[in-house]
Amino acid sequence: MTKRTYEWILPFLFTGGLILTRYLFPAKMTFITEVALYTLYVMGNNILFGYLGYVSFGQPVYLSMGAYSAAIYLAYLGRNPLTAILVAILMGILVGILMGPVLIRLRGSYFTLVNAAFCAIGLFTVERLLIGITRGNDGLWFRTRMVATPLLDIRQPKNFFFFAMLVLLVIFILYRRMDRSVLGAAFKATQGNERRMQFLGYDTFKIRWLGFVLATVLSTLAGSLYAINFGFVNPNLGENSRAAEVIVATLLGGSGTVYGPFFGAITFLGIKEIVSQWITRWELLVGVLTIIVLFKFNRGVWGTFTDLLHRSRKTMLMQRKTP
Amino acid sequence: MSVWLSAVVYGLSTSAILFLVSIALSVGYGLMRIVNLEAMLYYSLGAYLTYTLVSSTGSMWLGALSGVLVGAALGFLVETQLLRRVYGKNMLFSMVTTFSVYLIGIGLIQYIWGLNPKPVASPTDTMLRFWGVAIPLYRVMIIGIAGITYIGFQLFLTRTIVGKAIRAGIENRDHVQSLGINIYRIFTLTFVLASGLAGLGGALNAPLIMVGPYMGNDMLLYAFTTVILGGLGSLKGTFVSALILGQVISIGGTIWSPLSFVGPFFVMFTVLIFKPNGLFGVKGIAFGFDQ
Amino acid sequence: MEESKTPLLRVRNLYSGYGNLKVLFDITMDVYSGEVICLVGRNGAGKTTLFRTLAGFLKPFSGEILFKQKNVVGNFPFEIALSGLKYVHQDKQVFSDLTVRENLELASYATKDYDWDRVFTYLPKLKVLLQRKAGLLSGGEKQMLLIAMALLGRPSLVLMDEPTEGLAPHLIQDLTQVFKEIRKETTLCIVEQNLPMVTQIADKVYSMKEGKIVAETSNPEEIRALVFEKYL
Numbered sequence: 030m031t032k033r034t035y036e037w038i039l040p041f042l043f044t045g046g047l048i049l050t051r052y053l054f055p056a057k058m059t060f061i062t063e064v065a066l067y068t069l070y071v072m073g074n075n076i077l078f079g080y081l082g083y084v085s086f087g088q089p090v091y092l093s094m095g096a097y098s099a100a101i102y103l104a105y106l107g108r109n110p111l112t113a114i115l116v117a118i119l120m121g122i123l124v125g126i127l128m129g130p131v132l133i134r135l136r137g138s139y140f141t142l143v144n145a146a147f148c149a150i151g152l153f154t155v156e157r158l159l160i161g162i163t164r165g166n167d168g169l170w171f172r173t174r175m176v177a178t179p180l181l182d183i184r185q186p187k188n189f190f191f192f193a194m195l196v197l198l199v200i201f202i203l204y205r206r207m208d209r210s211v212l213g214a215a216f217k218a219t220q221g222n223e224r225r226m227q228f229l230g231y232d233t234f235k236i237r238w239l240g241f242v243l244a245t246v247l248s249t250l251a252g253s254l255y256a257i258n259f260g261f262v263n264p265n266l267g268e269n270s271r272a273a274e275v276i277v278a279t280l281l282g283g284s285g286t287v288y289g290p291f292f293g294a295i296t297f298l299g300i301k302e303i304v305s306q307w308i309t310r311w312e313l314l315v316g317v318l319t320i321i322v323l324f325k326f327n328r329g330v331w332g333t334f335t336d337l338l339h340r341s342r343k344t345m346l347m348q349r350k351t352p
Numbered sequence: 353m354s355v356w357l358s359a360v361v362y363g364l365s366t367s368a369i370l371f372l373v374s375i376a377l378s379v380g381y382g383l384m385r386i387v388n389l390e391a392m393l394y395y396s397l398g399a400y401l402t403y404t405l406v407s408s409t410g411s412m413w414l415g416a417l418s419g420v421l422v423g424a425a426l427g428f429l430v431e432t433q434l435l436r437r438v439y440g441k442n443m444l445f446s447m448v449t450t451f452s453v454y455l456i457g458i459g460l461i462q463y464i465w466g467l468n469p470k471p472v473a474s475p476t477d478t479m480l481r482f483w484g485v486a487i488p489l490y491r492v493m494i495i496g497i498a499g500i501t502y503i504g505f506q507l508f509l510t511r512t513i514v515g516k517a518i519r520a521g522i523e524n525r526d527h528v529q530s531l532g533i534n535i536y537r538i539f540t541l542t543f544v545l546a547s548g549l550a551g552l553g554g555a556l557n558a559p560l561i562m563v564g565p566y567m568g569n570d571m572l573l574y575a576f577t578t579v580i581l582g583g584l585g586s587l588k589g590t591f592v593s594a595l596i597l598g599q600v601i602s603i604g605g606t607i608w609s610p611l612s613f614v615g616p617f618f619v620m621f622t623v624l625i626f627k628p629n630g631l632f633g634v635k636g637i638a639f640g641f642d643q
Numbered sequence: 644m645e646e647s648k649t650p651l652l653r654v655r656n657l658y659s660g661y662g663n664l665k666v667l668f669d670i671t672m673d674v675y676s677g678e679v680i681c682l683v684g685r686n687g688a689g690k691t692t693l694f695r696t697l698a699g700f701l702k703p704f705s706g707e708i709l710f711k712q713k714n715v716v717g718n719f720p721f722e723i724a725l726s727g728l729k730y731v732h733q734d735k736q737v738f739s740d741l742t743v744r745e746n747l748e749l750a751s752y753a754t755k756d757y758d759w760d761r762v763f764t765y766l767p768k769l770k771v772l773l774q775r776k777a778g779l780l781s782g783g784e785k786q787m788l789l790i791a792m793a794l795l796g797r798p799s800l801v802l803m804d805e806p807t808e809g810l811a812p813h814l815i816q817d818l819t820q821v822f823k824e825i826r827k828e829t830t831l832c833i834v835e836q837n838l839p840m841v842t843q844i845a846d847k848v849y850s851m852k853e854g855k856i857v858a859e860t861s862n863p864e865e866i867r868a869l870v871f872e873k874y875l
């Protein structure tokens with residue numbers, strides 16, 4: 030198998046694997062659906078963290094923004110969930126374009142903290158400020174207002190599962206293309222040597238801006254899917270205290286890689302699923318995991334796997350050369 | 353009139369807490385070039401220890417003392433065992449590391465003290481009267497303690513040789529090392545001091561709030577806002593911005609209650625648009641990750 | 644002639660750089676007690692990188708650095724400074740928030756050498772500036788202060804990175820005289836582009852290009868040629 034085909038097969042392999050798992054363990058369907066949605070969310074953070082080198086302590090706000098734009102659309106304006114997803118994506122693009130220039134300008138810790146503050150404001154907005162529209166902590170319910178979508182009625186959890194797989198597959202393919210294109214290289218280069226990029230004539234500001242928009246869109250997309258899957262939203266989704274989770278998941282999978290977010294999501298949610306049978310709060314676990322990953326295992330699951338693969342391929346080539 | 357006077361005093365006491373807790377962040381940036389998030393853990397622990405000691409011995413001041421000591425001791429452990437490995441690395445390392453320490457601490461707090469918020473009795477219910485306005489003595493005491501701390505810290509920085517080394521280190525760590533000064537010992541000392549003050553902040557705040565496992569989260573945001581508004585790395589900036597934000601929270605909240613929560617952020621955003629390095633920020637430090 | 648057999652600073656096959664970026668290649672050099680060495684080379688040749696590696700701020704990829712016959716690779720910068728190898732950075736940054744006196748106090752605190760009068764014999768001008776905020780000093784005065792701080796602790800070797808950069812010609816002349824005096828007390832290794840200064844004080848010149856030492860000479864005529872080459 031050549032390297033090219035092997036790479037083309039991976040997105041199908043991974044989504045296929047999830048679908049297979051769903052049939053092997055039918056009781057775990059909700060869990061697998063969540064893995065797919067969480068992967069999208071982690072992918073967004075991975076663009077910021079892994080590719081551009083920004084740490085955001087406010088990612089939940091973008092997730093929540095997607096969820097609430099879909100929910101508000103479905104609860105008050107329309108009934109088609111697919112349109113709601115589109116609304117959330119447009120919202121992501123809009124927020125990315127508008128907020129980008131302000132946030133991207135702030136480097137390093139300023140970016141992190143201003144995002145955290147932004148997240149707090151977002152939480153405050155849905156919890157208190159717009160309580161008339163969002164119903165605050167009671168949550169906004171809209172399940173009964175959704176109409177059936179053509180071909181696949183995604184109101185049914187069974188069908189939603191396949192829909193989520195389809196979205197995941199498409200995003201995998203697009204994400205891989207981004208990584209292999211000039212854009213992916215440019216993202217990483219702005220992190221490594223911004224000056225040099227500028228000398229080469231790249232507008233690094235625009236590159237980072239675009240990265241920010243993509244990250245935001247992935248988060249709002251994930252948020253809208255969460256909303257539709259549950260049939261309601263509440264402010265919990267956008268809590269500040271959950272900001273660390275997505276960073277841990279990114280680190281766990283292997284930051285700055287195409288499939289790292291997928292493995293990060295599986296590992297993180299898997300551990301959480303197992304551990305939550307014994308303890309209800311997992312801050313302790315998240316903290317310990319992060320420190321271990323950061324100091325001992327900083328390539329993450331997928332990063333370590335590809336490293337091993339490269340090494341074994343190299344030794345194979347060497348063996349072939351020496352008769 | 354009476355509303356405004358008490359609003360100003362309440363604001364000052366808020367500023368006092370903000371200042372005590374934010375010092376850890378401010379010197380973390382300024383001297384060590386790290387993001388020191390686990391100061392929020394010492395803040396929470398200070399409050400919880402005060403809760404325990406007030407309920408067992410009835411003495412708030414014993415609680416404050418143990419808050420300071422435990423904060424300082426843990427700060428020593430974390431600095432020497434963990435942070436030594438992240439100095440000089442990309443700032444995201446320290447940010448993620450210290451946040452993890454904070455999360456672990458929250459987990460432990462939940463095991464020890466449980467999930468339910470605890471009320472702490474104020475050490476004194478005496479009310480002072482100024483121009484007919486009743487002001488709780490305890491608030492005035494907090495303001496006094498923070499004021500003394502600020503003056504003490506300033507004297508330490510301007511009068512002692514170690515303090516001067518800290519100021520020199522904030523300006524240029526490499527040059528301090530080139531003189532032959534063990535910068536790591538200076539880091540440890542500063543870190544221990546700042547952690548102790550965060551513990552003190554938590555202890556003093558305990559009677560004013562409900563002591564809960566997530567009290568550090570809210571404080572984290574405000575402390576950050578304080579440090580960013582003041583300018584990363586500037587102690588004077590932290591002081592001034594704590595003064596401003598205390599009033600924004602208190603007076604803003606008197607005008608329209610949601611302002612007490614979002615007011616500080618709006619002030620910060622507005623200032624950042626015009627001054628991306630904050631009020632007293634040093635230009636180089638803003639672009640933190642590249643050192 | 645016995646002591647000239649073992650160099651004060653001995654560098655062998657040194658490779659260094661930043662992160663993955665290799666900047667220095669196979670640097671080998673010797674500095675003997677009492678010498679004045681000048682290092683010349685164009686912008687970006689790697690002179691500062693070499694000094695930062697010697698002073699302990701950069702960890703070399705490979706190679707050895709022996710100072711007073713002891714291996715100093717892996718030592719902290721402050722340990723190297725205390726062992727008698729002082730480094731004056733290129734950026735001419737004094738602690739601008741502190742006074743001149745406080746700057747000197749810090750240097751004395753580190754080395755336990757409070758003999759300021761000795762230092763003032765070389766740099767008498769500093770004496771009247773003690774109360775001044777260091778940030779308000781002129782470029783030349785800042786350089787004087789930095790030299791004074793480096794001399795406290797009686798170092799055996801002082802590395803000086805472009806001390807004349809941005810200074811007016813008459814100040815450079817003053818500085819040349821200062822170096823002539825200082826060399827009685829300590830060995831000097833200076834990154835310098837200024838031809839008159841180099842020809843007056845250098846016993847040996849190393850020329851660097853693209854991270855390598857490309858020439859080394861003690862012959863005055865050749866020194867002249869080497870420094871000229873830099874401008875061509």
Ligand SMILES: Nc1ncnc2c1ncn2[C@@H]1O[C@H](COP(=O)(O)OP(=O)(O)OP(=O)(O)O)[C@@H](O)[C@H]1O
Pocket residue numbers: 661664666684685686687688689690691692693733
């Ligand atoms: N912090 C750094 N990170 C990465 N590369 C660096 C860094 N500092 C310097 N370099 C690179 O190392 C090379 C050598 O730089 P160095 O500063 O040692 O040159 P120099 O000879 O001192 O030049 P100058 O005369 O301008 O001071 C240059 O190509 C430079 O771009």
Ligand SMILES: [Mg+2]
Pocket residue numbers: 690691692733804
């Ligand atoms: Mg240089």
